[in-house]
Amino acid sequence: MERNSGIPLDLGWVNRSCINDQAVKGRVQDLLSSRTVQSGHHLNWLARSIQCIDLTTLAGDDCPSNVSRLCSKAANPVSNDIIKALGIDHGLLTTGAVCVYPARVANAYQGLEKIGANIPVASVATGFPTGQTSLTLRLEEIKFAVQNGAKEIDIVINRELALAQKWEELYTELLEMRKACGESHMKSILAVGELCNLTNVYRASLVAMMAGSDFIKTSTGKETVNATLPIGLVMCRAIRAYNRKTGFQVGFKPAGGIRTSKDVLQWMTLMKEELGDEYLTNHLFRIGASALLNDIERNLANQLTGDYFLPEEMPMA
Ligand SMILES: O=C[C@H](O)COP(=O)(O)O
Numbered sequence: 001m002e003r004n005s006g007i008p009l010d011l012g013w014v015n016r017s018c019i020n021d022q023a024v025k026g027r028v029q030d031l032l033s034s035r036t037v038q039s040g041h042h043l044n045w046l047a048r049s050i051q052c053i054d055l056t057t058l059a060g061d062d063c064p065s066n067v068s069r070l071c072s073k074a075a076n077p078v079s080n081d082i083i084k085a086l087g088i089d090h091g092l093l094t095t096g097a098v099c100v101y102p103a104r105v106a107n108a109y110q111g112l113e114k115i116g117a118n119i120p121v122a123s124v125a126t127g128f129p130t131g132q133t134s135l136t137l138r139l140e141e142i143k144f145a146v147q148n149g150a151k152e153i154d155i156v157i158n159r160e161l162a163l164a165q166k167w168e169e170l171y172t173e174l175l176e177m178r179k180a181c182g183e184s185h186m187k188s189i190l191a192v193g194e195l196c197n198l199t200n201v202y203r204a205s206l207v208a209m210m211a212g213s214d215f216i217k218t219s220t221g222k223e224t225v226n227a228t229l230p231i232g233l234v235m236c237r238a239i240r241a242y243n244r245k246t247g248f249q250v251g252f253k254p255a256g257g258i259r260t261s262k263d264v265l266q267w268m269t270l271m272k273e274e275l276g277d278e279y280l281t282n283h284l285f286r287i288g289a290s291a292l293l294n295d296i297e298r299n300l301a302n303q304l305t306g307d308y309f310l311p312e313e314m315p316m317a
Helices: 011-016 021-034 039-051 064-075 080-086 102-114 135-147 159-163 167-181 198-210 229-246 261-275 293-305
Strands: 053-056 097-100 121-125 152-156 185-189 215-217 251-253 287-289
Touching: 011 167, 011 198, 021 229, 021 261, 039 053, 039 261, 039 293, 053 064, 064 097, 064 102, 080 293, 097 102, 097 152, 102 121, 102 135, 121 135, 135 152, 135 167, 152 167, 159 167, 159 198, 167 185, 167 198, 198 215, 198 229, 215 229, 229 251, 229 261, 261 293
Parallel strands: 053 097, 053 287, 097 121, 121 152, 152 185, 185 215, 215 251
Antiparallel strands: none
């Protein structure tokens, strides 16, 4: 798949884009009420969702040992019994990536290498979660993460520029970040909960894609409002419009507060209905989550065995 190389900033397109909040709400209600996953397909969808998870730890007390455990979990996300019951070959079901702070990238890279897991390391960067530092430092942080082995960089956009509609400045910053990422893929976090309204979310999505983002991502998980379906719908529509105009397919990553199997099935339904089946694979769809896998594993175990398990009965609980 050809990488999004970006396009010159189309300010006219950005400024004339407006979102009708009521129409967004209506579409989400329609999706939730009439487009649910049939129960016979739950197992398949949940197994597939695991491959789309960016298994994340972003805590102040992260250290080599918990990152190493995270890597093992990413490589072996569910028990062998479940793998066998699903009929999947051992080692084929892994998460989409492991996502950590820049200072932990080397630990994650080495941890995955040690267990022979071919899973990319994603690093947050650019003063995550707020981005409140100089552009020079933000760019340096990207380079540091790339040098340490990160194949994906989750940058945060400068919210001040988006809120003030300074789209040219935002575009220029993002171009520099994309350059600093080099071959590593850039996922641009919009921090939608701080963008004030859905029109800003749409406009920021367009600018991020025009500057060459490989993915657009909703949130850091640290804002008060994180990934919601109406916001996701608006970002998906921006991805669709950008694809129609440029031919580039940009990925989508909802993140923040996604905790349950039910949440995941709703997000996957949104992907399928708005962007098509291709957006149910980890090349174009990721879910940023620190505490979701356990619930998926419990659900799979329940559906395969008929038994209910407590969260603490799952390996990483
Ligand atoms: O990018 C990933 C998010 O930080 C994860 O948020 P979460 O801890 O609410 O799952």
